[in-house]
Amino acid sequence: METTRRNIVLSLLSTPLLSTPLLATMAHAASAPDRQASILDFGAVADDKTVNTRAIQAAIDHLVKQGGGTVRVPAGVFVSGALFLKPKVNLHLERGAVIKCSTDMQHFPVRRTRIEGHFEDNFNPALINADGCDGLTITGEGTFDGAGRPIWDTFWKLRNAAPDPRNFPNLGVPRARLALIERSRNVVIDGVTFKDSQFWNLHLYKCQQVLVKNARFQVPDDYKQAPSTDGIDLDSCQDVTVDGCHFSVTDDCIAAKGSKGPHALEDKDSPPVERIRVRNCVFRRGHSMVTLGSEATIVRDVVVENCTATNIGNVAVLKLRPDTPQHYEDIHFRNITLDSEKGEIINMRPWTQYVDLKGAAPPKSMVRNVSLVGIKGRFGALGAVKPNPGQTEIGNILIKDVDVQLAKTGFDTAAAGALRLENVVVNGKPFTL
Numbered sequence: 001m002e003t004t005r006r007n008i009v010l011s012l013l014s015t016p017l018l019s020t021p022l023l024a025t026m027a028h029a030a031s032a033p034d035r036q037a038s039i040l041d042f043g044a045v046a047d048d049k050t051v052n053t054r055a056i057q058a059a060i061d062h063l064v065k066q067g068g069g070t071v072r073v074p075a076g077v078f079v080s081g082a083l084f085l086k087p088k089v090n091l092h093l094e095r096g097a098v099i100k101c102s103t104d105m106q107h108f109p110v111r112r113t114r115i116e117g118h119f120e121d122n123f124n125p126a127l128i129n130a131d132g133c134d135g136l137t138i139t140g141e142g143t144f145d146g147a148g149r150p151i152w153d154t155f156w157k158l159r160n161a162a163p164d165p166r167n168f169p170n171l172g173v174p175r176a177r178l179a180l181i182e183r184s185r186n187v188v189i190d191g192v193t194f195k196d197s198q199f200w201n202l203h204l205y206k207c208q209q210v211l212v213k214n215a216r217f218q219v220p221d222d223y224k225q226a227p228s229t230d231g232i233d234l235d236s237c238q239d240v241t242v243d244g245c246h247f248s249v250t251d252d253c254i255a256a257k258g259s260k261g262p263h264a265l266e267d268k269d270s271p272p273v274e275r276i277r278v279r280n281c282v283f284r285r286g287h288s289m290v291t292l293g294s295e296a297t298i299v300r301d302v303v304v305e306n307c308t309a310t311n312i313g314n315v316a317v318l319k320l321r322p323d324t325p326q327h328y329e330d331i332h333f334r335n336i337t338l339d340s341e342k343g344e345i346i347n348m349r350p351w352t353q354y355v356d357l358k359g360a361a362p363p364k365s366m367v368r369n370v371s372l373v374g375i376k377g378r379f380g381a382l383g384a385v386k387p388n389p390g391q392t393e394i395g396n397i398l399i400k401d402v403d404v405q406l407a408k409t410g411f412d413t414a415a416a417g418a419l420r421l422e423n424v425v426v427n428g429k430p431f432t433l
Contacts, residue, residue, distance in 0.1 A: 032068040032069050032137075035067075035068065039055060039059045039071060042055045043055040046076025046078050047077070048100070049079060051079050053080045056078065056080055056099070059071045060084070060086060063086075063089045064087075064088075064089060068087070068088025068089055069089065070089070070090040070091070070137075071089060071090070073091070073097040073140075077098040078097075079102050080101070080127065081101075082109070082124075083099075084129045085128065085129065086133065090136060090138070091138045094140055094141070095140070095142065098144075099143075099144055101127050101146045101178070102147075103151060105174040105176075109124075109125075110123055124175060126176055126178060126179050127176055127179065129179075130184060132182075133181070133187075134184055136186075137187075137190070139188070139191055140192055141192070143195050144194050144195065145196055146178050148198040148226060149196065152198075152227055155172075155227050156227070159172070167354065170199075175198035176199060177197060178202065179201070181203070184210075185208045186208075187204075187210045189215055190213045190214055191213070191214045193218070194231070195216075196219055196220065196226075197219075199228050200229070201217045201231050202231065202233070204235060205235040205237070206237065206269075209239045210241070211240075212232060213243045215245045216246045218248040219248065223250070228251055231245075231253040232254045234254065234257065236257070239274075239275045240277070241277045242278045242279070246282045247283045247284060248284040248285040248286070250287070253289055253290070254290045254291070255293070256293075257294075258270040258298065261323060261324055263358075263360070272299065274299075274301050278302075278304040279303075279304070281308075282307070282309075283307060283309040284311060286313060287314065287317075289304065289315050289316065290317070291318075291319065292317065293317070293320075294351060296319070297326055298327045304333045305336075306334075307335075307336055310338075311339075313343045313344075314344045314383070315333060315338070315344070315346065316348075316372065317347045317348075318331070318370070320392055321352075322362055323357045326365040327365065328368075329368050329369055332371045332373070333371070333373070333375070334371070334372075334374045338375065338378060340378065340380065342407070344383030345379060345382050345402075348367065348370075348384060348385045348386065349384050366393045367387075368393075373399075374400075375399075375403075375404060378405040379405075379407075381406055381408040382399075382406065382426070384412035385413045386413065387415055394415040395418050397418050397419045399420070401424075402424045405426075406426050416433050419433060
């Protein structure tokens with residue numbers, strides 16, 4: 001796998017968007033030895049019913065004792081509960097290999113885990129868990145399958161029966177993410193598919209120097225709203241590149257997350273989300289291409305470029321929580337091609353679900369240096385730029401070189417002084433505020 005990692009890094013050396021420090025760090029990352037172990041040698045059975053948690057974990061633990069290596073998953077459907085990778089142990093899924101979540105949650109025993117901007121003492125771990133695994137690679141043409149449909153059905157049944165369905169908590173139903181990687185540096189995820197996740201697909205927490213490349217995130221087209229099936233959640237992470245990925249989910253494709261609440265800036269467990277690069281991706285379905293929030297404090301230096309979006313709900317979503325001090329800065333979308341009859345190009349509005357000031361005064365927030373440049377195609381509407389009244393300072397929002405066919409014209413804004421429109425054409429005509 002050292003050769004695999006080196007080849008991945010060398011293939012990116014000519015790409016200007018990946019920073020030189022990131023490439024250098026990845027190239028010198030602590031990596032696993034070439035030693036390999038097949039899960040078949042530890043008793044795993046590919047019959048789509050045997051729960052293989054013990055066998056797969058045994059392969060991981062064997063390599064730990066040997067000083068590291070790569071766990072290989074051959075073709076076949078291997079059902080499993082929560083698995084825990086260890087430092088210097090990588091994971092490779094061969095073509096046709098599937099690690100599939102058990103839907104019996106006893107195989108995901110509750111533990112303390114990071115979720116939705118805080119630590120929950122009693123929630124389910126992910127299918128794949130990795131903590132402090134510097135140099136981790138998860139590669140191959142195989143699939144992580146969340147088997148989510150019965151879990152989603154249970155969620156909607158309970159939510160619809162709640163006295164106030166809107167406030168039914170996302171954590172009100174036991175369910176597993178597909179992958180939680182935390183406190184790890186120099187991580188490469190290349191080629192794998194994340195499918196039918198019960199909850200978030202790929203949750204990265206407090207990670208640095210991460211490359212997610214050629215991965216797919218998907219839910220079935222015939223399921224209208226698979227709850228909380230975010231593609232990638234960047235929780236308190238820095239220096240992350242998402243390159244050449246395909247998203248077809250029913251929640252945020254990519255979400256920048258951190259802490260929440262009036263004292264969020266004091267949360268030492270939630271450093272800023274910084275230096276994020278998203279490029280060459282296809283956003284086929286989802287609530288948004290990229291969302292800041294729901295739980296987020298400081299998010300800065302984000303570039304999304306050279307992407308296409310079809311049947312997507314929104315391009316850029318900046319959720320403004322009235323109970324959380326937020327700082328969104330240097331957020332840039334450029335060269336985006338759209339093909340949808342719905343959605344907003346920018347959705348910057350107050351977000352009030354689950355708000356709790358905890359008796360504190362409403363905090364101040366700031367949004368500045370946001371741009372959308374080089375947007376073309378057809379879509380629903382330009383969108384909205386509206387602050388939390390008396391709380392949000394908005395400055396320098398640029399929309400430039402836009403040529404779109406829209407189902408709805410107009411722009412919903414309460415911050416016109418912060419907006420600049422340059423060379424914006426809507427339905428064949430120049431558009432001004």
